Amino acid sequence: MDLSLLLVLLAALGIGWWLGQRERSQKRHKEMGLQADYYRGLNYLLNQQTDEALELFIHALDVNPQTVDTHLALGSLFRRRGEVDKAIQIHQNLLAGKGLGQEQLMLAELELAHDFIKAGLLDRAEELLLDVAQQPNQQKAKATELLVDVYQREQDWHKALEVGAAANVSASVELAQRLSHFCCELAEESLGKGEEKPCLLYLKQAKRHNADNPRVSFLRAKLSMQQHHYTDAKRHMLVMAQQDVQLMPEIIQPLKQCFAQLDDIAGWRAWLSQAMSLHPSTSLVLAQAKELSQDNDSDAAAYVTEQLRQRPSVKGFNYLIDLHMQWASANAKDSLQVLKGLTVALQRSKPHYRCRQCGFAGNSMHWQCPSCHQWGSTKPIYGLEGE
Numbered sequence: 001m002d003l004s005l006l007l008v009l010l011a012a013l014g015i016g017w018w019l020g021q022r023e024r025s026q027k028r029h030k031e032m033g034l035q036a037d038y039y040r041g042l043n044y045l046l047n048q049q050t051d052e053a054l055e056l057f058i059h060a061l062d063v064n065p066q067t068v069d070t071h072l073a074l075g076s077l078f079r080r081r082g083e084v085d086k087a088i089q090i091h092q093n094l095l096a097g098k099g100l101g102q103e104q105l106m107l108a109e110l111e112l113a114h115d116f117i118k119a120g121l122l123d124r125a126e127e128l129l130l131d132v133a134q135q136p137n138q139q140k141a142k143a144t145e146l147l148v149d150v151y152q153r154e155q156d157w158h159k160a161l162e163v164g165a166a167a168n169v170s171a172s173v174e175l176a177q178r179l180s181h182f183c184c185e186l187a188e189e190s191l192g193k194g195e196e197k198p199c200l201l202y203l204k205q206a207k208r209h210n211a212d213n214p215r216v217s218f219l220r221a222k223l224s225m226q227q228h229h230y231t232d233a234k235r236h237m238l239v240m241a242q243q244d245v246q247l248m249p250e251i252i253q254p255l256k257q258c259f260a261q262l263d264d265i266a267g268w269r270a271w272l273s274q275a276m277s278l279h280p281s282t283s284l285v286l287a288q289a290k291e292l293s294q295d296n297d298s299d300a301a302a303y304v305t306e307q308l309r310q311r312p313s314v315k316g317f318n319y320l321i322d323l324h325m326q327w328a329s330a331n332a333k334d335s336l337q338v339l340k341g342l343t344v345a346l347q348r349s350k351p352h353y354r355c356r357q358c359g360f361a362g363n364s365m366h367w368q369c370p371s372c373h374q375w376g377s378t379k380p381i382y383g384l385e386g387e
């Protein structure tokens, strides 16, 4: 039995005791019936018959200040089990009850909003959260955070920023990181439309929320490249690599372009060697090999072979086959072609990026994981089938 179910049952047993005490009161007969319902409900819950349990609990447990915690615990349990419709029923029943204090009402509204978010009913969640966030109560901060969640899901970055910025951002590093990404979303939108000034303003705002967000450096570099400011672009990309070394494969191609625009091939080659010693990856090996192959193909082949011994990778192996095909006889070329078909198919069948939070894998780099919605958790995959 999971811990949450155990806790709910303990809370429920407490209520059971309380019902037992009430038995001595004048309404003895009625409550005998309620108590029987209550224990039958407990039995249903233990036997995973949640529909029957829910009906009997709602019938047996009057809504009053003493039973609020049990209603909330049950609602939260159903939501976590994925039975959102039952959680909604419990919380709506709680809100329809009389005699609850202001804090208890706010708490019930917050829980119901949580249910609505999980059910995808975002406008209904928003309405409740605005009500909680606009009144002085202990749930205000939590309501604000959930409201940011709602606007994030709706991709309404302006509203998400407005609500999030009004909260005490310094108290939550996680919220500050999210706000920084919201600004980046707006910056990307502006960049896509060629609006450079607003793009820069959003990026400055993003940096104020989180000075270490590598996405800000990446977008600053993209903007600088669009403006043909290659020295600035290079600087921003190097900052990005320092902020998150795992993302280094992402900057290799644009960085190469910057060095080329600045006619600094020596600088590019020096950076490649330095990067390889700092954080080796297959993309770096291949970039290095391409440089070597400009002078001599056999040097490039020897280099890749040596690197593959140390860090085997399908991508590196493909490159090596390509090099060998140039020198092979007609017969050997056919065999190498078949081999390459297999390794290319293998490479294509494997994802290139994975979310460190939930494990979601795909072939595109997402700043927000499409599965768990975490920001900045997706990284290139390293190892035999990746970098």
Ligand SMILES: [Zn+2]
Pocket: 355, 356, 357, 358, 359, 360, 369, 370, 371, 372, 373, 374, 377
């Ligand atoms: Zn994820």
